[in-house]
Amino acid sequence: MFDDLPPDLERLETLRTWHAMWVERIDARIRQVREREEQQTRAAAATEERAPDWLIEYGLNRDAVPNAVHVGGCRMAGKRSKPTDSDTARRALAGGVPACSFCRPDTELGYLDG
Known part of the structure; x- marks a missing residue:
């Protein structure tokens, strides 16, 4: 063999x-x-x-004005996003920062603009 x-x-x-x-x-x-x-x-x-629960995305300039609020882990959030808590995210939405239309953090937070 x-x-x-x-x-x-x-x-x-x-x-x-x-x-x-x-x-x-x-x-x-x-x-x-x-x-x-x-x-x-x-x-x-x-x-x-x-992954944080919420993100706030900031602009390019020195003053870092918030551009959008995202749900943590949103793929549309840019590199200039910083983690935040739900209260700060709600205050940002109430202050006029737009919610991401992809992940809809306003819906997740129960925030109804009006």
């Missing part, structure tokens, strides 16, 4: 040792890759958990 293997015990044991070392290396790499993937999964889950 396996005619390509050497006939003597010494060389067979050498081959077995060699292949056992390779299996050990492969198993070690598998453990490393699994650990790295688990860490990435945990990091992604921690990032999602840390």
Whole structure:
């Protein structure tokens, strides 16, 4: 069946040792890759958990005038968005800062402009 293997015990044991070392290396790499993937999964889950409830997006100028209110995690929120609490988000909406038309924070906050 396996005619390509050497006939003597010494060389067979050498081959077995060699292949056992390779299996050990492969198993070690598998453990490393699994650990790295688990860490990435945990990091992604921690990032999602840390998403703020509300965001206020600010303009480009020095005075940083608010441009919009967003629900935390809104994909339309720009890089100049800062986390805030619900009371501050409601005050911003009441002060005339527009609500994002994509995530509708005014609806989520129960704010009815009027």
